Amino acid sequence: MIPELPLTTRHSPLATSFGRKLTPPATAPYSTKFTPMTREIPKAYEPQEIEHKWAQAWYQQQLFRADPQTPGEMFSIVIPPPNVTGSLHIGHMLDHTEIDILTRWHRMRGHNALFLPGTDHASISTQRVVVRQLAAQGIDYRALGREEFEKRVWHWKEESGGEITRQMVAIGDSCDWTRERFTMDPGLSNAVMEVFVRLYEEGLIYRGRYIVNWCPSCLTAISDLETIHQERDGKLWYFRYPVIGTTEHLVIATTRPETMLGDTAVAVHPDDERYRHLVGKKVLLPLMNREIPVIADSFVDREFGTGAVKITPAHDPNDFEAGKRHNLPEIDVMSEDGHMSAAAGAYAGLDRFAARKRVVEDLTKLGLVERVEPHRHAVGTCDRCKTDVEPRLSKQWFVKMKPLAAPAIRVVEDGEILITPENRRTEYLNWMNNIRDWCISRQLWWGLQIPAWHCRDCGGITVARTTPAKCQACGSAHIERDPDVLDTWFSAALWPFSTMGWPEETADLKRYYPTTLLITGYDILFFWVARMIVMGLKFTGKVPFRTVYLHSLVLNAEGVKMSKSKGTGIDPIELNKRFGTDAMRFTLASMAAPGTDIILSDDRLLGSRAFANKIWNAARFLFVNLEKAEASGVTLEELAGPEIRAAAPYRRGAQLELADRWIFSRLAHSVAEVNAALKEYRFHEAAHVVYHFFWGEFCDWYIEWVKPRLTSGSREELLAAWRNLFAVFESALRLLHPLMPFLTEELWHRLPQRAGAKSIALQRFPEIPATLLDPAAEKEMALLQEIIAAARNARADLKLDAKRKVAGDFFAAGDETRTLVQSHLDPILRLASLSTLHILPPGAGRLDPSQGAVRASTGFELRIPFGEAVDLKTEVAKLSKERDRLARDIESKTRRLAEESFRSKAPAEIVKGLETTLQERRAEHHQISERLAQLEKALQLRR
């Protein structure tokens, strides 16, 4: 069953975002009968209405539902689940655009394609959002109690998750909505418990008291990855600790004075001559008046500071280790919220930074501050709230990563998983090879609670899939569930298989797992990708995906990563309104060159919108002219046949006209290029190819070329013209569909269609037979285009009225060229705005440039005669420039060819090619020089 989209939340989906609600359409938006095409088509493409109509239709009809029973090649991809912290931002749009392009492409190529949607509970982030909301209402979340708080978050989740779903529908994600998942769904949470228990039973999950990264603002432990190191200008304080029983002082250096209150030793290097006599003695810890030992430990760096370091086992990971080695007491002088604890004596209750200041002041008064130096160092901050992280001693749950990492390294090294781009693969391997244990417990309320129960009687831990009745160790019923929840990435790590029903052996799991591909941003390579590989291998014995494509990030105009909290994000809804989803998708795709980040600009979006409009108007042209063809007896049925979809050229007799041969050949090339580009995730290239084909070739040349054929001629001629035009256009729509799904769907339905034509998305991607590749046609067409361009160029330089048709002269020594021009005189005249083109006989010789502007290229010369008022000087300047350019080129080529080393070492074809080119250049140069001479003579005569 497809879920109804909840429409009742006050956050109200499309009502606030995309302008309207999703309601079932009264009738299907496509015709169920043979479609008489809509003749009335607005002049400009207005995406809003159309996108909404199709988004809704696709969703309602479950158009992209995947069936494991369907045979054929499989393509499966799971979405990187967005956090339910609000709505999708522009960064997500890139994920979705790339995934959807590839999914649609595979589906159209006949593959059994699954795009599995879903969302992530995002433990810490979501909790923060709701806590802040409550605070805004004057509610302290702790006062609500855990249960009530969880209820509030679930409520928020329904809103946010619903909004995200609606956005995904609205931007045309071709997901299977029946398979939508959430990381806290019963099935997924079940998988999480299963994994936790198994890892615990194998000893790969353990609980222990260690120094962890603690956020005093979020009030939870966070992992190493969530700790962002920030370079900062700080200070290095030198403190004097009096050595007991002497008049000496031992000087230590520290960046964190406040932690000295918890010092339990001072360490020096065992080989350090300066301090050897002090080892074993005691120093008096100032302010606290505690006697602490001087110990020797080789972890001390003799070069740093004074070579003597204070040891605070409860507040520094190194000191913690040292403390363990030397059996030192651990004195925690801080509370969880970053204030000094009772153990800090007189400083209790002070904020840690206030305490720092006070400690320095007090020591200064005592004359125990030796000196202070500026010191640049890295400070850990919380990924979520940017608060300085406090290394804190606490009991947490960890995953032992080393044994799990080994296979995850192997599969990437072996190429069983392909990580692309290549440099990310290296990054992955480096990280995996230096992996450390993963702190997975979080002191939060929103999330998946750890399935462990503590015994109040014996202190034993019972880990179980379902709530146990008694303690596993002593049988006591006095057990309590561990209050902590799991790091949100723990459940995310299982996503590719938990979403498919694991640990059950479901049909989905068999058919769609391992997934084909993972597409996500490189910023979560370690957070997510690496851990999915680890967990996938551990629990399914298979890789979770065959290929990982890591795309760039979308940055704002300042080149900073988009962030909603910082207010630096671009609102995708705004973009959709202004440009349309298709334009946004196309823009993202066209900028998504692997390896470089994307800075989105209005200019590019405007360009894409213009492209959509261009296609719209090409279609409009077809539709408004079709009546004329129908009047001559061409029927819509004839334009809706399978030949259209097969892009089979319609030949009158055995002949296909040059323009048709050319456009089919170009189409075949374009399809091949798009396929090749998408295969290697070169979205920008695919976008460019389609853009150029549609606009630069189909619109600019083909349509213009065949225009007269569409409205006059015999029924047979009209049919040929229209069939070919439709075949190319229809194929081009399919070619474009993965990039611009809405526009193409709309136009496709406006084409004559057979009954029940549901969606272009379910049609085949164009497969153009290689026999349509026509190098001869491309060459001839290129020559004709060049001739037309030469005429236009000459016209423009003569500053002729663009509307005025003028006569031209044409000379070509080659018979073939003359024949070609003669047989395509009509389009040439039309496209170059010429009244006539006088083709001179081969014996006529060069065109006299004093009579007009001559433009020449390899094999031909074309002249537009000077009118009454002509600026010969401009013409001379133009030709001189061209002559100089040629001269430079000739010189460099001549020099190159004269080099013996080049001739002997370069491949023969390169040498030969260069020689040929050189000859051509010389000929051109000669012509231009001649022309210049004549022109200058003419100029003198005028004077």
Add this chain to the structure above:
RNA sequence: GGGCGAUUAGCUCAGUUGGUUAGAGCGUUCCCCUCACACGGGAGAGGUCCAAGGUUCGAGUCCUUGAUCGCCCACCA
């Protein structure tokens, strides 16, 4: 402290394995509101490919060094 990426037209960026005159979009200049489209058509201008060395017959492309910008990783107090 390690590692990585970037530097190409006014702007934003492409440029596949080294090969003949380095491309696109936007902007800009000139001409056109021609019966699909001014979100348009036509024609131009605009680049010592960050710098210096090196390899090569040949370098935007490969190597070395440097400069500038950015990113990732990292328990030296």
